[in-house]
Amino acid sequence: MKLLIHTICFLMITASCSGNSSPQNLTWYNDSSITNIIEDPEHPEEQMRISIGISAQVFYISKKAPDYKSLMEKADLSLKKNISFDIGIENKTNIIKRIK
Incomplete structure (x- = not known):
């Protein structure tokens, strides 16, 4: 019986540690629309500046x-056709990593 309990505990710990297989932690903005797309004036060769929602984050x-x-x-489609997507932002960077 003890062996069974230890085995179950081991499996539960192993499963909880495997958790999210995503390489980065994302904050999701669900059902959001892009309201503006421009080249980032500070880094035009490196990134695009994207505004999301009415509050223009x-x-x-x-x-x-x-x-x-x-x-x-997808960002352009959201902007031009006002289509909402779930947008995944990498924590602590403000970089859009996923749009689905």
């Missing part, structure tokens, strides 16, 4: 990101 899409083109297509 400002975030960025890195031009060096491997999925830059896909992120920009």
Whole structure:
């Protein structure tokens, strides 16, 4: 019986440690629309400045990101057609990592 309890505890600890397989921690802005897209005036060759929502919170899409083109297509679609997406912002960076 003790062996069974220890095995169950071990499996629960292992499962809880594996947690989120995502490489970064994201804060999600669900059902949000892009309200403005411009090149970042301070770093035009590195990133785009993206405004989300009525309160115009400002975030960025890195031009060096491997999925830059896909992120920009979705951001542009949201801006032009007022389509809402779930937008994942990397914690402590204000960089948009996912749009779904």
